[in-house]
């Protein structure tokens with residue numbers, strides 16, 4: 001039997017899948033790492049931790065593997081998007097990575113609009129200036145840490161840095177480069193116009209490769225540390241949402257995905273690169289050559305739930321913590337939650353808004369709060385679904401992936417709130433599976449990613465909307481939508497008290 005490895009460098013953990021030629025996950029290892037939050041709005045990680053945890057995880061995976069290591073043909077990567085890893089001329093990391101959910105860069109986003117203009121930025125990059133994207137982070141370091149920036153010679157995104165440490169080759173692939181605000185998304189090349197506008201040279205950007213490209217071999221040192229064979233083929237990989245889409249078979253028009261990881265994403269495949277969504281949704285290059293996708297993003301989806309659990313039930317596993325939520329009726333007995341704990345992206349690009357519980361009643365127990373958190377996250381994702389539906393898309397069936405897809409009650413809730421059929425796959429690890437598929441396709445196991453998807457992806461369960469709940473949630477959703485406007489001014493006033 002032949003195998004490939006898919007590594008998903010997520011925000012909460014690195015998840016490693018060993019996948020066989022039938023698309024079955026033979027072994028799975030996960031190693032978590034923390035966020036470094038020095039102050040409100042900041043979110044960083046140490047890139048060395050990604051390398052250490054991936055090395056440890058691969059070594060553990062190889063230890064459990066009872067086959068012949070020669071049969072592991074290739075490895076590829078999926079990674080949290082947008083995070084800035086600044087490197088000096090010797091490719092040494094200059095500071096902690098500033099992550100996608102770090103919102104310190106509102107001023108730099110305003111600067112981008114004033115220098116390039118919103119319309120032109122949308123024409124070139126297809127996306128608005130959002131705090132989470134990479135260019136604002138580069139400008140923040142330039143302005144606030146000039147002594148660090150002076151030494152910067154290039155930059156990478158999280159999984160591209162990890163891959164560099166495994167192969168010694170510096171590259172970035174299109175699906176992740178699309179989230180930097182430096183790529184001309186339709187022309188698939190670095191935008192010299194935008195680089196020049198901010199005093200950045202073309203050499204600052206790494207060479208671009210395709211997601212399925214063979215980009216190098218595993219170094220002897222990495223082979224020694226993990227048990228993999230030196231020379232195992234390495235394929236570039238993709239942004240976690242592009243890989244999630246590949247791993248869910250979102251490879252043709254009309255298919256949609258819901259991913260609940262630390263962030264939450266509603267994603268739709270696009271063949272064309274010339275549509276105009278006026279910046280309401282993100283519009284990026286797919287991991288499939290010459291394809292695209294659009295998506296709406298909830299900044300703190302799974303992260304709202306893990307924050308709630310860590311704060312009010314740290315010792316418990318998710319299964320235990322969420323044990324009572326199915327006893328609580330739809331609507332959590334009048335308790336509403338907005339998941340804006342680190343700000344929001346879609347539909348409110350607002351780094352200052354914060355979350356709320358509205359309607360707390362003396363009868364509410366922890367299980368009501370827990371269900372309200374799940375409902376609030378799902379309402380936020382429904383705002384993205386509404387944008388897609390109002391642009392003319394039909395969304396009646398959605399593949400659900402990510403850590404959030406582990407919970408049955410949450411999957412049924414997605415069906416009820418989205419009023420669509422929800423499909424759960426044999427593995428909820430969509431991005432890791434997508435990375436494995438890129439390696440399988442890169443190794444030549446299949447003539448196309450679509451054929452690989454047909455062989456690898458299996459729906460394990462479907463959830464149909466329950467009409468009684470659909471009606472309840474429709475009413476609650478319009479109340480939920482009001483909470484943003486009703487709490488905006490209050491949150492602005494509270495800003496000075498945040499640490």
Ligand SMILES: Nc1ncnc2c1ncn2[C@@H]1O[C@H](COP(=O)(O)OP(=O)(O)O)[C@@H](O)[C@H]1O
Pocket residue numbers: 009010011012013260261262263301302303304305306318319322402403404405406407410
């Ligand atoms: N058993 C579970 N039930 C419900 N949600 C879960 C469960 N396990 C993890 N999660 C959620 O999934 C999130 C992590 O998902 P994952 O896809 O691994 O994220 P990332 O790629 O950002 O690291 C957690 O923040 C948590 O909210």
Ligand SMILES: O=C(CO)[C@@H](O)[C@H](O)COP(=O)(O)O
Pocket residue numbers: 010011012079080081082100101132179240241260261262263264265282297
């Ligand atoms: O910022 C985005 C997409 O624009 C996030 O979706 C990140 O890519 C992080 O993903 P997860 O860790 O939640 O998978």
